[in-house]
Amino acid sequence: MASLEAKVAGHYTHGALQAAIEAGWATVRAHSKGAPVDQLAGVDEFHIGGRVATEMVCARIDLGPGLKVLDIGCGLGGAARFMASRFDVEVEGIDLTPEYVEVGNGLSREVGLDSKVHLTQGSALNLQYEDAYFDRATQFHVGMNIEDKARLFAQIARVLKPGALFAVYDVMRVGDGTLDYPVAWAEEETTSFVAAADAYEAALVATGFRVVATEPQGDLALAFFARMKARMAEHGTPPLGLHLVMGKDAATKVANMVQNIARGAIAPVLMLASKA
Numbered sequence: 141m142a143s144l145e146a147k148v149a150g151h152y153t154h155g156a157l158q159a160a161i162e163a164g165w166a167t168v169r170a171h172s173k174g175a176p177v178d179q180l181a182g183v184d185e186f187h188i189g190g191r192v193a194t195e196m197v198c199a200r201i202d203l204g205p206g207l208k209v210l211d212i213g214c215g216l217g218g219a220a221r222f223m224a225s226r227f228d229v230e231v232e233g234i235d236l237t238p239e240y241v242e243v244g245n246g247l248s249r250e251v252g253l254d255s256k257v258h259l260t261q262g263s264a265l266n267l268q269y270e271d272a273y274f275d276r277a278t279q280f281h282v283g284m285n286i287e288d289k290a291r292l293f294a295q296i297a298r299v300l301k302p303g304a305l306f307a308v309y310d311v312m313r314v315g316d317g318t319l320d321y322p323v324a325w326a327e328e329e330t331t332s333f334v335a336a337a338d339a340y341e342a343a344l345v346a347t348g349f350r351v352v353a354t355e356p357q358g359d360l361a362l363a364f365f366a367r368m369k370a371r372m373a374e375h376g377t378p379p380l381g382l383h384l385v386m387g388k389d390a391a392t393k394v395a396n397m398v399q400n401i402a403r404g405a406i407a408p409v410l411m412l413a414s415k416a
């Protein structure tokens with residue numbers, strides 16, 4: 141693994157995530173009759189907006205039975221399992237962090253989705269899939285860890301079929317000013333590559349995509365964090381929440397992200413592209 145990638149994987153490695161999730165899940169199960177995939181959503185959808193954002197993204201890419209979807213930087217595979225369970229698609233996820241892939245594949249087995257969702261450890265900058273294999277691709281909060289967006293999008297373009305849709309939901313620069321760190325994706329600026337929507341669009345166009353939509357989601361983000369704060373004030377820390385994946389300084393990371401978004405420096409952006 142290249143040294144930056146090792147640093148990024150180190151940032152996300154928890155060390156005992158399996159046990160932490162199993163313990164929290166047992167508590168959730170005792171109080172909820174919801175589908176297992178939904179019970180896990182608080183912890184396995186590691187992007188701003190959680191399940192709400194996942195649904196928003198999926199609603200825009202015309203998913204249907206049998207389609208092959210590539211989820212770049214899949215993490216624990218929450219979005220992948222949601223897509224497979226809701227839309228009956230087959231999902232291949234790729235992620236740099238070995239622990240996420242191992243725990244995520246275990247979760248897929250536990251919820252009975254392992255025949256439809258496969259997570260593999262590897263770099264999105266070096267995809268091993270054959271050319272023109274996938275019908276759709278998604279990327280939830282990954283580009284902030286990858287400096288060379290054009291190299292990333294060239295890899296994705298290669299494995300997509302002509303006309304395939306690609307949804308990017310990343311945190312992007314929407315204004316000036318320094319960013320406060322740590323945030324969920326980086327302890328400090330040296331491993332953070334937050335770029336403006338213009339740079340994403342240019343990299344997509346240069347690698348054979350047509351950009352169909354660019355939609356900043358700052359309001360969705362602030363509403364998500366406000367809901368999180370209100371729930372914590374009323375019920376305390378949830379048994380399955382993003383604090384499990386963000387680690388001991390989770391509260392500082394959340395506070396910094398809220399500050400950075402509230403002053404208009406960054407926001408999650410939904411970008412839709414189609415391969416020419």
Ligand SMILES: C[S@@+](CC[C@H](N)C(=O)[O-])C[C@H]1O[C@@H](n2cnc3c(N)ncnc32)[C@H](O)[C@@H]1O
Binds near residue numbers: 148184186265281
């Ligand atoms: C904030 S998490 C989002 C995880 C997942 N997409 C989700 O929304 O739950 C960012 C993920 O990107 C992965 N990642 C970062 N750089 C990567 C790369 N070059 N190739 C593959 N995965 C990468 C990390 O390992 C981490 O799991």
